[in-house]
Amino acid sequence: MKKALLAATFGIAAMGPAVADLKLATTKNCMSCHAVERKVLGPSFKDIAARYKGNKAAGDLLATKIIKGGAGVWGPVPMPANNQVSEADSKKLAAWILATP
Numbered sequence: 001m002k003k004a005l006l007a008a009t010f011g012i013a014a015m016g017p018a019v020a021d022l023k024l025a026t027t028k029n030c031m032s033c034h035a036v037e038r039k040v041l042g043p044s045f046k047d048i049a050a051r052y053k054g055n056k057a058a059g060d061l062l063a064t065k066i067i068k069g070g071a072g073v074w075g076p077v078p079m080p081a082n083n084q085v086s087e088a089d090s091k092k093l094a095a096w097i098l099a100t101p
């Protein structure tokens, strides 16, 4: 049991940060409403990265919105609060999303 968990952890580390953060986003349920390349219920991470390109405040702005939720930026559909996400994870996710090529 422990061995399997260790192997899984090292497996993720070996895949590099992009895949590790996709894994985090999947674990935190983000990917049920978002996809990297296409709109689902929420905007694609690619579109979000393009929108905030060059905006230095975007990391903090999005990290806060990820936890608290919100509406009106992309359309009428709101994003519910994601209380299961810690502040540290939220910052990590925001940085990863903003780095989408």
Ligand code: HEC
Binding pocket: 025, 028, 029, 030, 031, 032, 033, 034, 041, 042, 043, 048, 062, 065, 066, 070, 071, 072, 073, 074, 075, 076, 077, 078, 079, 080, 082, 085, 093, 094, 097
């Ligand atoms: C229930 C569906 C749903 C879930 C779950 C969800 N989102 Fe969203 N997300 C949305 C919608 C809808 C919007 C558009 C909100 C708007 O127009 O302001 C959005 C917007 C965003 C934005 C852009 C915010 C802005 O102001 O431009 C980011 C970044 C984001 N989501 C990240 C995440 C992350 C990270 C998670 C996982 C912790 C997550 N979302 C989970 C539906 C969801």
